[in-house]
Amino acid sequence: MTKRSQSVTMADVGARAGVTARTVSNVLSSNAPVKPETRERVLRAVDELGYRMNNSARGLRTGRTGTIALAIPNIGIEYFAELARLIMDEAARHDWAVVLQQTGARRRTEIDILSGARREHTDGLIFQPHALGPGDERYLAGNDRLVILGDRIFNGPVDHVVMKNVESARTATEYLIDRGRRRIAAIGASSQEHVVSAASLRLRGYQEALRAAGLEIASERVMVVDEWFMADGAAAMNRLLDQPHPPDAVFCFNDSMAIGALHAIASRGQRAPDDVAVIGFDNIPAAQYTNPSLTTVEPGTAQVAKYAVDALAARVSGSHEPPREIFTAYSLVVRRSA
Amino acid sequence: MTKRSQSVTMADVGARAGVTARTVSNVLSSNAPVKPETRERVLRAVDELGYRMNNSARGLRTGRTGTIALAIPNIGIEYFAELARLIMDEAARHDWAVVLQQTGARRRTEIDILSGARREHTDGLIFQPHALGPGDERYLAGNDRLVILGDRIFNGPVDHVVMKNVESARTATEYLIDRGRRRIAAIGASSQEHVVSAASLRLRGYQEALRAAGLEIASERVMVVDEWFMADGAAAMNRLLDQPHPPDAVFCFNDSMAIGALHAIASRGQRAPDDVAVIGFDNIPAAQYTNPSLTTVEPGTAQVAKYAVDALAARVSGSHEPPREIFTAYSLVVRRSA
DNA sequence: CCATCTGGTTTCATCGATGAACTATCGGGC
DNA sequence: GCCCGATAGTTCATCGATGAAACCAGATGG
Numbered sequence: 001m002t003k004r005s006q007s008v009t010m011a012d013v014g015a016r017a018g019v020t021a022r023t024v025s026n027v028l029s030s031n032a033p034v035k036p037e038t039r040e041r042v043l044r045a046v047d048e049l050g051y052r053m054n055n056s057a058r059g060l061r062t063g064r065t066g067t068i069a070l071a072i073p074n075i076g077i078e079y080f081a082e083l084a085r086l087i088m089d090e091a092a093r094h095d096w097a098v099v100l101q102q103t104g105a106r107r108r109t110e111i112d113i114l115s116g117a118r119r120e121h122t123d124g125l126i127f128q129p130h131a132l133g134p135g136d137e138r139y140l141a142g143n144d145r146l147v148i149l150g151d152r153i154f155n156g157p158v159d160h161v162v163m164k165n166v167e168s169a170r171t172a173t174e175y176l177i178d179r180g181r182r183r184i185a186a187i188g189a190s191s192q193e194h195v196v197s198a199a200s201l202r203l204r205g206y207q208e209a210l211r212a213a214g215l216e217i218a219s220e221r222v223m224v225v226d227e228w229f230m231a232d233g234a235a236a237m238n239r240l241l242d243q244p245h246p247p248d249a250v251f252c253f254n255d256s257m258a259i260g261a262l263h264a265i266a267s268r269g270q271r272a273p274d275d276v277a278v279i280g281f282d283n284i285p286a287a288q289y290t291n292p293s294l295t296t297v298e299p300g301t302a303q304v305a306k307y308a309v310d311a312l313a314a315r316v317s318g319s320h321e322p323p324r325e326i327f328t329a330y331s332l333v334v335r336r337s338a
Numbered sequence: 339m340t341k342r343s344q345s346v347t348m349a350d351v352g353a354r355a356g357v358t359a360r361t362v363s364n365v366l367s368s369n370a371p372v373k374p375e376t377r378e379r380v381l382r383a384v385d386e387l388g389y390r391m392n393n394s395a396r397g398l399r400t401g402r403t404g405t406i407a408l409a410i411p412n413i414g415i416e417y418f419a420e421l422a423r424l425i426m427d428e429a430a431r432h433d434w435a436v437v438l439q440q441t442g443a444r445r446r447t448e449i450d451i452l453s454g455a456r457r458e459h460t461d462g463l464i465f466q467p468h469a470l471g472p473g474d475e476r477y478l479a480g481n482d483r484l485v486i487l488g489d490r491i492f493n494g495p496v497d498h499v500v501m502k503n504v505e506s507a508r509t510a511t512e513y514l515i516d517r518g519r520r521r522i523a524a525i526g527a528s529s530q531e532h533v534v535s536a537a538s539l540r541l542r543g544y545q546e547a548l549r550a551a552g553l554e555i556a557s558e559r560v561m562v563v564d565e566w567f568m569a570d571g572a573a574a575m576n577r578l579l580d581q582p583h584p585p586d587a588v589f590c591f592n593d594s595m596a597i598g599a600l601h602a603i604a605s606r607g608q609r610a611p612d613d614v615a616v617i618g619f620d621n622i623p624a625a626q627y628t629n630p631s632l633t634t635v636e637p638g639t640a641q642v643a644k645y646a647v648d649a650l651a652a653r654v655s656g657s658h659e660p661p662r663e664i665f666t667a668y669s670l671v672v673r674r675s676a
Numbered sequence: 677c678c679a680t681c682t683g684g685t686t687t688c689a690t691c692g693a694t695g696a697a698c699t700a701t702c703g704g705g706c
Numbered sequence: 707g708c709c710c711g712a713t714a715g716t717t718c719a720t721c722g723a724t725g726a727a728a729c730c731a732g733a734t735g736g
Binding site: 347359364 | 692694695
């Protein structure tokens with residue numbers, strides 16, 4: 001209609017409806033009282049002119065953008081896709097749009113995101129770090145309105161939504177032990193053992209279970225990987241099966257690697273769980289549809305999403321309560337692979 | 339440091355560096371000449387004060403937000419997760435942030451997104467419609483800076499990046515015929531046949547191949563589904579296997595459904611490809627790691643992402659060339675399942 | 677009859693960065 | 707010595723919505 005669809009402003013709408021821009025604003029945003037028939041006329045004018053609110057202007061004035069950022073390592077990992085989906089659903093209930101940022105698990109990118117370099121002035125940030133951890137608290141500075149996901153990794157004053165990584169990993173490993181497995185491998189350890197990460201916590205749970213059962217903790221059965229993709233899981237499984245005494249069970253630190261492991265097992269003509277039992281972590285939707293279907297740890301992903309968004313909402317609306325650490329409930333989902 | 343981290347402005351930085359806000363702007367954004375040592379001082383001040391550009395203000399002035407929207411049905415479908423990943427990578431090269439919107443494949447939501455109700459004043463929109471199609475051109479009005487993905491569905495004046503759905507589906511079906519299969523089913527048809535959609539185009543390719551080979555097109559072998567999730571594929575496959583004369587092959591309109599189908603087959607103690615050959619569509623990363631690995635159509639996803647972002651970039655920088663329709667290259671990726 | 681209140685609307689300044697236009701300084705070139 | 711052009715900065719208005727406060731009925735109450 002108009003030459004530049006951008007250029008319709010509240011003043012234009014007001015002119016058409018016979019009121020000022022301020023009244024248009026009152027109709028569209030404010031809770032100030034407006035006479036019903038005026039409201040009617042304004043809304044009609046909005047419609048006729050195809051008016052769209054200019055969010056930059058509103059954002060400049062109010063300091064709110066209506067957008068939050070979600071920073072995750074890689075949306076190609078199904079768990080993060082699922083997490084993103086759930087978080088976006090929650091965010092929608094707060095009328096937030098979500099800007100997605102992939103960190104690629106790179107330290108540099110994670111720092112950039114925290115320091116705001118890549119952050120497009122959002123109202124808040126939900127952040128699942130991978131490369132950053134304890135000792136990096138300084139990068140949190142200036143980030144009120146921040147929620148950290150996934151692991152308990154910062155000592156700094158910031159809200160965390162965390163899984164019971166150690167406990168749930170121990171539960172998964174105990175399950176394998178209870179089913180009579182004795183040579184239990186782990187896939188997904190990190191090359192930097194000292195860092196507190198999902199990898200090191202799940203590894204600890206695994207080790208605790210073995211130790212409690214009096215089983216040997218064989219270092220050659222702990223597979224270190226670069227990343228947590230299916231390809232990494234498959235490669236690690238192949239290396240395990242090449243060993244002189246291959247394992248009779250393997251605990252993968254996420255479902256993607258478990259899917260890779262299942263594939264490697266089948267490719268070599270072996271069978272899960274008969275030859276090797278496989279257990280995963282995350283309970284992604286696909287875990288139900290692998291062959292055999294995947295036994296895995298349900299870490300409370302939906303809770304993570306809900307708690308994270310709610311915690312952020314509280315910060316955004318000005319809460320100054322001391323940062324909380326919220327734990328999600330986990331459970332073991334038993335299917336066919338173990 | 340400051341009470342409200344938001345409040346550091348270019349003027350503040352300038353004051354500290356002994357210049358005006360305009361010069362700070364020149365250093366940070368403009369290509370106007372600035373003396374090296376001034377630049378130095380300004381950058382130092384930026385650092386010391388922890389200054390972050392206010393994107394709302396800039397957006398208000400320039401009319402650019404530095405953000406584009408990507409609207410897809412559901413990021414829980416792996417193909418869309420992969421597509422989103424690739425598009426975000428491309429967008430990053432244009433210094434764009436990406437706001438993700440899920441339509442849920444709902445018509446109402448798709449209309450809302452096009453009409454801007456849920457659109458947070460972005461610089462442009464990449465949109466994969468599902469429920470909208472030909473006849474809905476009116477909803478495109480006022481959307482310059484729009485790229486439509488996935489299928490050739492609008493006659494309106496808008497850029498499309500489209501797959502060769504009919505041809506590639508025909509190729510996939512022909513492959514099954516060449517391998518000696520005769521009772522070939524299809525999973526993924528839509529209940530609204532008349533709408534031009536991925537579903538109807540892939541169905542057409544399937545039918546063309548059967549017809550060309552002189553094979554019967556049995557309507558009971560064309561499975562209609564609600565959505566394209568793994569669960570839908572599994573359910574459809576189970577219905578097929580319950581038939582008196584079950585198929586010896588099945589062409590699934592996406593990989594997620596194919597994964598569901600593979601699972602259904604294995605759950606009933608049957609084997610792919612021996613009993614039933616399975617072929618998918620999309621070549622998602624997981625297709626490589628199913629058991630058996632999945633033969634599928636590679637539709638040129640990376641090209642979709644690149645072309646879409648480039649086309650959008652052209653529009654944003656003011657191109658008024660007639661809208662283009664860009665086709666991606668497809669190929670058949672042969673693995674074990676067929 | 678004046679003071680007070682309340683619903684409904686307007687006026688005005690403002691958020692922070694940037695486009696446009698302008699000033700100041702410094703070398704040349706003739 | 708004067709003009710010109712280039713370089714380095716400045717000033718000022720402006721983008722569009724909204725907070726604050728004023729304004730203006732008309733109703734209520736003493």
